Amino acid sequence: MSSLNELKNEFVTKLLEESNNDVIISWTKEVLKQGVTPLSFFDQVFTPGMAEIGEKFSRLDIFLPELMDSAEKAKALSDQVLAPLLVKDTTSNSLMRGKVLICSVKGDLHDIGKNMVSLMLQVNGFEVIDMGVNVAPRDILGRAKEQEVDIIALSSLMTTSMPYMKEVVELRDGFNLKSKFAVIVGGAPITKEYSEAIGADSFGHDAVEAVQKCLLLIDRPVISK
Amino acid sequence: MKHRSRLVEVLHRAETGPIIEEAEFERKLVAPTIRSLLKKYDIKYDKSVFVPNDDDLADRVFQAGLDLAAEVGMFCQSTSRRIVWTRSELEEGLRFCPTEVTLGAGNDAVVAKARKPDDDGRVLVAGGAYGTPVPEYMYIPMSLSYLKEPVIELIDNPSLETVYGYPVKAGSPWEVLAARREAELAIQAANIAGRPGISLGCVELSPTALGGLAGASWGGYRPTDWHHAPILSELKTNYDMLSIVTHVTRIGGVLEAYYNPIYGGFVGGAEGVAVAIAGGLILLNQIHMGDTLNTRPNHPFYNCDTTPELIWGISLGVQALSRNTNLILDTLTGPAGGPGTKTILYENAAFVIATNVSGQSIMTSCHSASGGSIPRHASGLDSKICGEITHAVRGMNRAHANELLKQIVPLYINELDKKPIGLPFDKVYDIEKIEPTAEWQGMYDEVRNDLIKLGIPLDRLTH
Numbered sequence: 289m290s291s292l293n294e295l296k297n298e299f300v301t302k303l304l305e306e307s308n309n310d311v312i313i314s315w316t317k318e319v320l321k322q323g324v325t326p327l328s329f330f331d332q333v334f335t336p337g338m339a340e341i342g343e344k345f346s347r348l349d350i351f352l353p354e355l356m357d358s359a360e361k362a363k364a365l366s367d368q369v370l371a372p373l374l375v376k377d378t379t380s381n382s383l384m385r386g387k388v389l390i391c392s393v394k395g396d397l398h399d400i401g402k403n404m405v406s407l408m409l410q411v412n413g414f415e416v417i418d419m420g421v422n423v424a425p426r427d428i429l430g431r432a433k434e435q436e437v438d439i440i441a442l443s444s445l446m447t448t449s450m451p452y453m454k455e456v457v458e459l460r461d462g463f464n465l466k467s468k469f470a471v472i473v474g475g476a477p478i479t480k481e482y483s484e485a486i487g488a489d490s491f492g493h494d495a496v497e498a499v500q501k502c503l504l505l506i507d508r509p510v511i512s513k
Numbered sequence: 514m515k516h517r518s519r520l521v522e523v524l525h526r527a528e529t530g531p532i533i534e535e536a537e538f539e540r541k542l543v544a545p546t547i548r549s550l551l552k553k554y555d556i557k558y559d560k561s562v563f564v565p566n567d568d569d570l571a572d573r574v575f576q577a578g579l580d581l582a583a584e585v586g587m588f589c590q591s592t593s594r595r596i597v598w599t600r601s602e603l604e605e606g607l608r609f610c611p612t613e614v615t616l617g618a619g620n621d622a623v624v625a626k627a628r629k630p631d632d633d634g635r636v637l638v639a640g641g642a643y644g645t646p647v648p649e650y651m652y653i654p655m656s657l658s659y660l661k662e663p664v665i666e667l668i669d670n671p672s673l674e675t676v677y678g679y680p681v682k683a684g685s686p687w688e689v690l691a692a693r694r695e696a697e698l699a700i701q702a703a704n705i706a707g708r709p710g711i712s713l714g715c716v717e718l719s720p721t722a723l724g725g726l727a728g729a730s731w732g733g734y735r736p737t738d739w740h741h742a743p744i745l746s747e748l749k750t751n752y753d754m755l756s757i758v759t760h761v762t763r764i765g766g767v768l769e770a771y772y773n774p775i776y777g778g779f780v781g782g783a784e785g786v787a788v789a790i791a792g793g794l795i796l797l798n799q800i801h802m803g804d805t806l807n808t809r810p811n812h813p814f815y816n817c818d819t820t821p822e823l824i825w826g827i828s829l830g831v832q833a834l835s836r837n838t839n840l841i842l843d844t845l846t847g848p849a850g851g852p853g854t855k856t857i858l859y860e861n862a863a864f865v866i867a868t869n870v871s872g873q874s875i876m877t878s879c880h881s882a883s884g885g886s887i888p889r890h891a892s893g894l895d896s897k898i899c900g901e902i903t904h905a906v907r908g909m910n911r912a913h914a915n916e917l918l919k920q921i922v923p924l925y926i927n928e929l930d931k932k933p934i935g936l937p938f939d940k941v942y943d944i945e946k947i948e949p950t951a952e953w954q955g956m957y958d959e960v961r962n963d964l965i966k967l968g969i970p971l972d973r974l975t976h
Contacts, residue, residue, distance in 0.1 A: 351778065353781070401813070
């Protein structure tokens with residue numbers, strides 16, 4: 289049988305080259321039949337494989353459509369094969385690292401940067417609820433409460449939308465929800481100083497850093513550079 | 514503005530086109546269509562080249578762009594519909610597009626004319642802090658640092674950080690107030706500089722239609738100014754942008770439409786950027802009906818358009834359009850570097866050489882310091898270098914430009930990932946005298962001399 293590292297490499301190749309979810313699902317089932325435990329597969333093939341996909345995107349060795357396709361195939365594999373097996377395994381950890389609600393705040397219709405962060409979070413094991421663009425502060429908090437998320441991730445590419453980030457933080461604190469959700473902010477005009485000035489809990493300069501900061505916010509080790 | 518007679522048809526098609534989810538439009542339509550067109554027309558990035566010099570390749574990119582425009586159309590976010598046109602309708606739109614346009618008024622008026630690759634026709638020079646956020650007290654001094662440079666013939670304005678000390682909120686009365694204030698300050702700066710009729714890029718503070726309409730109403734920006742109506746990446750418009758197009762059309766204003774594809778995003782790599790530029794600007798001509806059409810593709814991690822891949826893609830996209838249409842094209846320099854660095858000067862030089870020889874009509878500069886995203890990081894010298902280069906390379910051909918870029922790009926390429934944003938305006942200029950500091954001027958002069966040694970005749974007196 290191949291080593292776990294070889295399996296990880298094969299997993300990455302299949303994610304990028306196979307166009308059909310069924311192929312990767314069949315391949316994973318075959319690997320598991322040969323004696324790799326679901327937990328080993330998850331920890332040493334699936335998770336580092338997805339981190340590698342994220343790293344390839346951060347170097348632009350692959351582009352957004354390939355990243356999206358890989359994330360979609362990985363989700364299908366996780367939902368249909370790994371999650372049911374791992375739920376049975378009482379020694380396993382949860383598949384998901386945490387739940388993140390993400391959106392571009394009111395007044396901002398840009399979504400590509402936000403989508404990149406969303407995908408990088410997913411390939412690094414987060415469950416992501418994407419509210420899209422131009423989302424009002426009260427709608428953000430309402431959905432965050434309803435979905436019991438761990439982190440609210442706010443994107444703005446425009447200075448004229450930045451006040452709505454501040455409003456989200458103010459409303460969160462005003463409604464005594466600070467202990468419920470961390471807020472991370474990002475986007476071209478957003479700086480660490482601005483993030484601190486409005487009382488956000490963290491700031492990500494780009495999609496890669498956003499993942500690192502979200503991992504730190506939920507106090508988990510960083511796996512993807 | 515004769516071509517804007519189809520305004521009502523544009524608005525009608527935004528209400529009646531095929532319905533599609535926004536996510537499906539980009540992922541299931543834009544991305545796969547571009548991928549298949551790259552194969553169909555055999556368009557491949559050649560990393561040994563900075564400025565392509567292959568007319569057949571440029572023509573294939575044009576055909577791919579026309580196919581993209583006809584097959585995909587533009588998505589209207591407000592109606593969830595595609596605004597679609599047949600290939601023959603798009604061709605007719607190109608056939609009757611304006612071939613020249615007057616910007617500005619009186620002695621300050623300038624005329625932009627369609628150009629071709631390797632053309633020796635004059636390229637207009639636009640300069641300004643293009644959307645860079647600045648505090649109110651700095652707005653006029655920063656604008657004057659560009660206006661006092663005679664090489665700059667059109668102005669693109671910075672954006673206000675606050676209005677009367679308060680944050681500007683999109684879609685609120687604050688946006689209206691800020692747009693009015695921006696117009697007031699921009700016109701005041703032009704008057705102080707003795708260039709009252711110069712065409713001003715506007716309205717910078719217009720995340721929704723509120724700013725665009727308020728800033729271009731009575732007492733604000735004038736019809737002779739340069740009214741901007743962008744689309745969103747990739748190939749998306751909405752009621753706000755179409756409202757600005759409608760308003761500018763009805764006040765008889767000059768319209769600049771622009772589209773900024775994202776490198777590594779749904780359009781893919783350098784070759785995808787080239788096809789997206791060709792297709793996107795054909796759609797902009799048809800739907801936003803710009804008198805001038807701009808592109809400023811973006812690198813998602815460096816926030817710039819000066820990487821070798823982007824220079825290649827932009828040059829090729831512009832060549833495709835300038836060879837095959839009479840569109841009045843311009844590109845916006847978006848360096849990673851900022852004021853007070855040599856990086857920005859080399860980046861701007863390389864970008865301007867590549868795009869001017871590719872057939873653009875207006876050289877627009879610049880999105881200083883990480884694509885204009887760093888507040889206060891912009892200065893007049895950032896654009897002056899672009900203007901000087903523009904005049905010096907007039908009549909240069911693509912092969913010569915490529916040789917120059919082989920020497921210039923290595924001077925900055927290793928700096929791009931270091932976030933070389935430089936210094937804010939008040940650290941590189943005396944903001945009372947509106948003069949560069951000795952350090953910044955000295956750095957500028959050193960780079961200028963370096964470029965002269967490379968064979969760029971920045972010191973010649975005629976152009």
